[in-house]
Amino acid sequence: MIPKDCKRLAEVDFPIAEVSKHAAREKSIRHGHPSTLHLWWARRPLASSRAVLLALLWPDPCDPLCPAEFKAQARKLLPQVGGCNPGTTDQDLRKALLRFIADFANWDNAAERTHLEVSRALVKAAHGPAGGGDGYEPPLVVDPFAGGGSIPLEALRLGCEAFASDLNPVACLILKVMLEDIPRHGPKLAEDLRRVGAEIKRQAEKELADLYPKDPDGATPIAYLWARTVRCESPNCGAEIPLVRSFWLCKKAKRKRALKHRVERPAGEPPRVEFEVFEPKSDKDVPAGTVARAKATCVACGAVLPPERVRAHLAAQRGGADVVFDAKGRRTGGARMLAVVTLRPGEPGRHYRLPTERDYEAVRSAQARLAKILDEWEHGGRRGLCAVADEPLPAIGTLGFRVQRYGMLQWGDLFTARQKVALCDLQQRAKKSSQESALLGELLAQTLSHVLERNSALSRWRPQPYMETVEGIFGRQALPVVWDFAEAVPLSSSTGSFEHSLGVVVNCVAGTGALVGGQAQVQLADATNHTLPDDAAGVWFTDPPYYDAIPYADLSDFFFVWLKRAMPDHPLMHDPFDAANPLTPKQREAVQDETKRDDGRPKDRAWFEETMARAFAEGRRVLHEDGVGAVVFAHKTTEGWEALLSGMIRGGWTMTGSWPIATEMGSRLRARESAALATSVHLICRTRPDNAEVGDWAGVLRELPRRVGDWMERLQGEGVRGADLVFACIGPALEIFSRYAKVETADGREVALAEYLEKVWEVVGRSALAQVLGTAEAKARNGAAGAVEEDARLTALFLWTLQSTNVEAQDSVSEEGDDEEPSDEDHDEAGSSRGKAKGFTLVFDVVRRFAQPLGIELPKWEGRVIEIKKGVVRLLPIAERAKQLFGEDGAQAVAARLEQEVTAGRPMQLTFFPDKEPGAAPAIRGRGRIRGTRGNVDVSDESLAAAREATTLDRVHAAMLLQAGGRTNALRALLQAEQERGPEFLRLANAFSALYPKGSEEKRLIDAMLLAVPR
């Protein structure tokens, strides 16, 4: 046993960079990986879960209380693993243990025998009875927010026992299959599933074949590509507008395919759009999409239908995924088939053809078949559940859900008629099997979910060369509207088919069983009210919901409504807290979303904080007093963090370590969202003793800067940067504060966590500034002599925060990252700022936290240095500052140069910088637009007039603009004047050169400008 006061490895050191590399790489591993069993949103990588768990389970060999048995075994066993030389000292041994943890984080080693044996033996040596006697009880690892189960699965791998619970039935089903069924029944289960699945496929084929006819020439369709349609409302037009985001079909280098259209204008009828499949040479040949930001453009007349009309048209068609036929079976509206993807016997690759009458006939039969299914249910007195999911979608405005406004109001509305028929058939067959064997029923449910993922009218066709398949519905943790969608053929063998889905699950089952050592127990439970007895756990390690990031319960209903029909008798397929609820439990879900209520109370920040506090208090109760805890958290706002941390402290925990681990792949994130984080912070914690001391505020404040400073240095060495670094500093800061029962000022006032965190942000911001601009600037408040002005500090801090964490290992998907398009959701948001305006952006909340304590007043710089919109702060690109700095003419001259036009003539800029007396800053012509006069900051005309003196930042930007404008003479004159003036200009310019993101226009300009500085 490890004595209570003996530190665990995770409380002293951790191989951050190595584990980060493996964790980020893991996302690109698919075949047989446990995460492929069933989709769950924001799964944690197994690599980081495994590494942190080992570091929690193993004691630090340098601690005098470290069990001798553990050290002896470690010295004996570690040499079996290459590169883990335990040396002779305790320090060497610690290094070797960390080396092993890093090595074992590699997916390639995760099932390797030596690694498994050594890790389990050392867990046993640490937790077995003293002297290595009999009666070893493996430690119990508890995760009450277990989700897709990364943490408990790794606990089993290390030979521990695991208790995994979650509020969500879909999550619990995944957990049960992965942690209980598969380990218990071994490889035979994969065989049984393969057999039963093959039989289901055979039967479904018989039943459904006529809905998916083969082509007369023997080709087999694998997907139908559709567009929802609306009618042009411009007078004298009335053409049907197929809503298509992109006309690309295939981007493979040697077989590029796309659609182009022409307009036929038959007399007396509205114009008609006709399509043709062709081979484009490049992007330019492919026509632009007809829909962007929910605005539709008519191909026939060019008129634009605004978003509200597009919504109205689609709402009238209940989403518009189905074709409308007249009595004679002719298509009159609704969804339009654009192309059919086929495979041809003996020919490689996918082929694309236009749809035919036969294709529509099959759709019409499917509609008739669906009508029959629904009729029978109606006439049978609506007994039992309707075969097609008729449960309501969450209310309009629910986080992440955009489809309701387009008339999709029930879960069944997300599917075409043919998809519904096929899904009903598969669901019925799964149900029959589940009545024969509950175990196989659970595995078939996983298979059905895979089919669902790619068989809705919200799945896209991906033309990318490495894909050319139907994409899953949850590319993001949301349900945005999709205009043109791909209907997979579930009877084929391609992605999205039953056969393919079955293969994925079989592989996963076969691969996962072998990894498992210990025993698991799974339960549907609320983390705030747990069933485990007191002191049961050796490790309490969890990954709670990230504030407002993911609406798990709402999203999971997409699967739940079908799974509960496939397994009506399954104990997990009901809301145990509310028998009347046909969907997954919502009321107790821990998520910040004010549109949701718990007992009439909106789920606001205070509610989230309280819920976390209750969950942590439960964890404290369940954890043995010698035990250790860990919490994973990643959120891009300080608000999310504060809610979690206050929950932890109120729940009676103290932090003893913290490790940021990169879990996302950098380039993909950056392509999507500026403020996304690459790392999740793993906070290591212990239960706070009831008799903890009262801390002294002054002492706490004295300790803070040193800890944060040391920590920042270490993390930067490990490649952690920017916003990731900011949040990673919370750990050590909280180690100081959370030691105490409470912290008091000299006059006995209790200091709230929020007040402390303000200090933390300040210290982090100051340390960052000191790093990039030097200490004087970091200390400077407004007007401090000799220091760089406010706008430069703001810009420096902004760019520093923007830096992103290095994550190597992203090769396999970088191509996809490059291709990342903004989602339809963004398009849907008319007037959304994302993806349109240029410039770097950060979350407002983060910028504000830094700015305030450093004496930077954000409203003052709006329109001059930054722009604030919808909770996002954008740093104005220097091109947008040109007018501000030079006035009308200069801006034009600069713009002209940016457009690569050669400008001739006298360097007129010099007249705008009449820098006659050294030391006097040149005045700037004109001034920026000042938007919004928030707070009580003075933005009156007087104050602006006073602020019109050019700052160092202005002058650096002006120099960059002159560089951009090719005004060599003017630039030289300016640089010379600056050299005479003093060192500030160059210091700032050099700092920015280090801060501007690589590859950015700004970086290129400032470096070129610096080259022009006379030496």
Ligand SMILES: C[S@@+](CC[C@H](N)C(=O)[O-])C[C@H]1O[C@@H](n2cnc3c(N)ncnc32)[C@H](O)[C@@H]1O
């Ligand atoms: C961040 S996820 C866990 C992900 C998991 N670590 C993985 O790798 O897949 C958080 C989980 O908390 C669950 N949850 C939310 N509120 C809960 C509550 N009150 N009790 C238990 N679980 C809850 C959600 O269903 C979700 O699965």
Ligand SMILES: [Zn+2]
């Ligand atoms: Zn028109």
